[in-house]
Amino acid sequence: MSEVIDTPPNTRKPKPSSWPRYIEAELGFRDHWYPAFFGAELTEADISDHHGDEVSNIRTEVLLGERILFRRVNGKVYAVEDRCRHRGVTLAARPECYTADTITCWYHGFTYNIEDGKLATVITDPQCPHIGRIGLHSYPTEELAGIVWVYIGDDDPPPLAADIQPELLEADLTVAPFGWSKVVNSNWRIAAENAFDPGHAYIHRNSELVIENRVPTVLSNTNIKRGNGMEVVDPEEGPIGVRIERAGGTQVWEAVAAEGVSIGARFRPGDPGAMEGMVPDVSIWLPAGVTVDPFPAPGIMQFEWFIPVDRGRHRYMMTWAKRGLTTEAQRQEFFAELEGSWLNDVPEKFNHDDVFAREAMAEFYDRGEGWANERLYGPDAVITAWRRLVSHRGGKIQTPAHAWADEETA
């Protein structure tokens, strides 16, 4: 079993000061694009048969502690701060839209242009000098790969492509126009580390999809912990991230109690051979995304995100894509396969174990002294590489004050 070996230098407990800005970044980093929701989840603004009484086609989400209201006008999604400048109430509490491109506060009739956030009129005081001078923060948005992306930052946004997994931008790719999304009760960093953790595959050995031999479980190779099984991608301009090199083979492990007191590990019974060609590349990208290629089946790529909601929660989103589909029939077949199988089975029979792990870590990291008291091991070398990279390149740290920031548009 275990021999006592001299601790090599790279497994010494790293001081928290090795990634100080990562530890500070409870709410994530500003000046980045984040996925907000799937575009299909927000229909076109419609005021045809109602006048503020029932408005269903707005959507609100909290990202990085900021509550944002989305509305689609002439096909384009616009996003503004969901908090009236006047007395701070949530516009979405009783949404009123008298025109397609405005949102009116239910309390005093402050009416904002949805496209730039400016105060367009005040119903209870049409001569109000604030009109045209103040407004809601307006968030740049883009729609790509079936997802509405929103830029949370102060300056002009960088190209969206700098904040997306590069695989998602491949020309040959068909991305599903739908996916899965859920708010999980752990900080976003815990989620990122879980998603990218080479050793965490252990938890999946009992995931239903593994037991059903529908997906493999792959453990890290030992090269990773030497620091030479990964690639840090750190160009002047993004995407910025870390790639884990493809492991040497399919390894489906099971703990085994051997004679006496020792414990070993062996390939899991079943037919791991059938999974050949299924050893995925895994990579993680700023600000909050992972690529697993292939997964859950040969030829399919899984994309995941873990977007900060607040200190104790993140939104966990995932979707899938396939290369080389050339006809509409092929694409529809792919979407049908996802909807018939993976769309529910992957999150509910595989990644739900990750949700369990993230929430189980919250006590230690989110409420306790985990960052100072954790004791990392070899395969975590990819996690510490990610932490260092994020601490260095993440940019401006989001703070609660950003969510309350004052803003003039004039």
Place this chain on the structure above:
Amino acid sequence: MSEVIDTPPNTRKPKPSSWPRYIEAELGFRDHWYPAFFGAELTEADISDHHGDEVSNIRTEVLLGERILFRRVNGKVYAVEDRCRHRGVTLAARPECYTADTITCWYHGFTYNIEDGKLATVITDPQCPHIGRIGLHSYPTEELAGIVWVYIGDDDPPPLAADIQPELLEADLTVAPFGWSKVVNSNWRIAAENAFDPGHAYIHRNSELVIENRVPTVLSNTNIKRGNGMEVVDPEEGPIGVRIERAGGTQVWEAVAAEGVSIGARFRPGDPGAMEGMVPDVSIWLPAGVTVDPFPAPGIMQFEWFIPVDRGRHRYMMTWAKRGLTTEAQRQEFFAELEGSWLNDVPEKFNHDDVFAREAMAEFYDRGEGWANERLYGPDAVITAWRRLVSHRGGKIQTPAHAWADEETA
């Protein structure tokens, strides 16, 4: 639609330092009289057929963070601190009254005189030297206009009349001996501002009583925002408050989407003409009351209060009165009208929208940075006048420490 106009001086964002003591006064102000409950809600002390086992005729309320126990003896209501001096438990947790004018702690038998709070005996130690020397804080009370008022303060109380809406003291007035009362989840200041807010009438345009044409909705006139549509009442001795001058006419507004992108406002369909003579005077008074005259119907006045409970809650009370009733038959007819209609309909079909607004503001003001980040507009001039007045004349700020204060009676 909106023209950009140079911001005139009086719409500049006021600094929070314009009303510093108001912002501090989360728990309200000491040395004032507050309404506690309707007198009909507390019957005479009765120990005829039980001995401490079941005592229903006490009542406890939390005001300004202080838990107070009320008991009616020989018609008069007495009030003492509801926390045993010995080990701090709530007497009302298991009320024991062996005589009409005492309250005994269920834990060790500390027995207090309800009239002055003094420790009268200790059942488990009748020779205890604390007897007659220490006691519960005893609160002055008065009963007026069907309401039990309690003085929360340190010195001799001022006349009750200094802390009541002056209209309530009119000689010719018949006040209902009942009313409506509910704890609302927002700070008392948010409630006061909502009740007195000229622009907030916008929220009521869809209130059921308005839609049913049973009450009007009146918007502020533009004079108010010039600062000359109100009167600050600031005498040496109270009542101290602010009156909004009667608006020029009944204005029931509805937002209208005009051609293109602009939004206007127009009189609401219906019969606002029928509401003539229904433009109310509205006034607000220290420490925590409002008068709306007339409302909800010609000849009826509505009185409201928003009494601090704790940092995040206030008690919202209301009752009604009528002038010129000379016979008992007239009074009974008025009470019957209230009970048959307004007593439930006003809070449930009109002011429930105010409750919604108060709770919606709590995130911004009670838990966030609202006081520093709000952006007031013209009609809020009456609110800022109220804030300045309260900050100047409110008196001693209540703090959590007051609720724990030590007290000797000897």
Place this chain on the structure above:
Amino acid sequence: MSEVIDTPPNTRKPKPSSWPRYIEAELGFRDHWYPAFFGAELTEADISDHHGDEVSNIRTEVLLGERILFRRVNGKVYAVEDRCRHRGVTLAARPECYTADTITCWYHGFTYNIEDGKLATVITDPQCPHIGRIGLHSYPTEELAGIVWVYIGDDDPPPLAADIQPELLEADLTVAPFGWSKVVNSNWRIAAENAFDPGHAYIHRNSELVIENRVPTVLSNTNIKRGNGMEVVDPEEGPIGVRIERAGGTQVWEAVAAEGVSIGARFRPGDPGAMEGMVPDVSIWLPAGVTVDPFPAPGIMQFEWFIPVDRGRHRYMMTWAKRGLTTEAQRQEFFAELEGSWLNDVPEKFNHDDVFAREAMAEFYDRGEGWANERLYGPDAVITAWRRLVSHRGGKIQTPAHAWADEETA
């Protein structure tokens, strides 16, 4: 009734600084033995027919803020910190035991020896250099009087006998191999004071067992408040505690409203004479135990504990013993009497009133300013003696940081 007497020196309000370390010790004191649970509640480790999928024979408890995992191997109970050294998750969230004497973390397969806490292997990295070098904190345990005791401290433990009520160690004693246990929502100090409080018997006058004349209620004699009705036991080595001297007679008091306003007290109707010989000795012992002898019936002793769980909770345990039983038949008869009557009736028909009192005090002491604002009376002299003794002799104060402490085993 009450005469006003000059306050003698010993009833002046003691300053909190008279027992400063007691007030600091919200989480209790380290370097002591505490009862964790009844030994019968943890069966022998068993891995015969499962392999980590369902493990019921572990047990976790939180004591002094530390979450501890217990497992019984070859008859002996072992205890380790229930938090993986790697990423801090609770092992008990998904317990995995592949051998009788190990516990494996469900997340990455870190496997610890249950006997000394050392990291035995890492299933996902069998060459991990941490193996044998780091580990979980391992807690000394002993099993005595049917109870599993755990030592929470940093140095070598003192003899268990130093931290146990001395009566429990009498040679002639038969202790029940079972008892009653419940987590109560108050701090442990509030519980200790309630259990040892001479005046609190007042609360029991209406307890069902008293009304049924099955147990007596005894009030303190006045000698106690002079300071000469108790004995402080403070040897160089433990047990350390305070004994209340046997009161002069059975006194079952009832409050009585006499003519006019005064309140007296009298013997309760019933048959207190039948209770003669039932005046108990009561004593309290560091760190957290009380003896009541006899109770609830002649010849039976009741032992109680109030073990800190966290700031706002303690575990309330109790069991019973009898002297002089010489045959197994006598012992079985005693156990049958307990199970048939006292095991449920004492906590549910008598001490539940203490639970009520402890939770009622929590507002004042745990969340408020009780330690500074309480006003003790004569019989509380035994409580202040206890406070002074604990402040002086309790030892090292437990802090939240202890629960996060790092530990090397190599």
